Amino acid sequence: MTLTDPDSGPDQRRPASPPRRARLPWWAKVTGVLAVLVALVLVGSRLSLLPGLDDVFGEETHDRSGPALLKSIQDMSRYEAASGNFQVVVDLEKDAKFLPDAIRGTRTLYVGAGTVGAYVDLGKVGEGQVTVNEDRTAATLRLPHARLGKPALDADRSYAVSKERGLLDRLGDLFSDNPADERAVNRLAARHIGEAAEESELAVRAEKNTTSMLQGLLRSLGFKEVTVHYGQGDGER
Secondary structure, three states, rough: OOOOOOOOOOOOOOOOOOOOOOOHHHHHHHHHHHHHHHHHHHHHHHHOOOHHHHHOOOOOOOOOOOOOOOOOOOOOOOOEEEEEEEEEEEEEEEEEEOOOOOOOOEEEEEEHHHEEEEEHHHHHHHHHEEEOOOOOOOOEHHHHHHHHOOEEEEOOOOEEEEEEEEEHHHHHHHHOOOOOOOHHHHHHHHHHHHHHHOOOOHHHHHHHHHHHHHHHHHHHOOOOEEEEOOOOOOOOO
């Protein structure tokens, strides 16, 4: 004997029940909670919202460098008479011929600061270039012109203002051993600083300071008149 619903017709069907949602496994829930906690900790430490996290997640620096080795010693006969401080802004751009800058190309804005020294090489002074009168009251010295040393960049005062790289260059940095290589801008900054030193009066100042030093030294030894000429001993006649 079959019981039927008198109100239900042959064309009426019961609505289908909604499908059940698949439950996440326990390990997925734990992983999600841990990811949220880590994100909160990182954001809180970056924004200083959670005090004390720097002691737990702060970075530590360990210097495991080996001892410095002495490679050579050179005897110096130069009198460093002057030094100039220089600063230059380097704008170095490298483009690809047939690709837009967004794909391939770099542009670096770099501030380079360094010093250039000026010296007189007293080691090139021979016996015939120093003359003294009979009563040893007057001396004449003929010295080579002052020269400029190589520019020395100051790492503490040099820095990159901005770096723009194309997509291919960014991908290449991922597989590079030295992704932030700044040797090109360093060499360019050193070259510009050297050119600026040559156009300055740094060498002239070095000769004046050398003259003052020698006059003070020889006068303390009893010489009353000390004359210094430049241009001898460095190929000039």
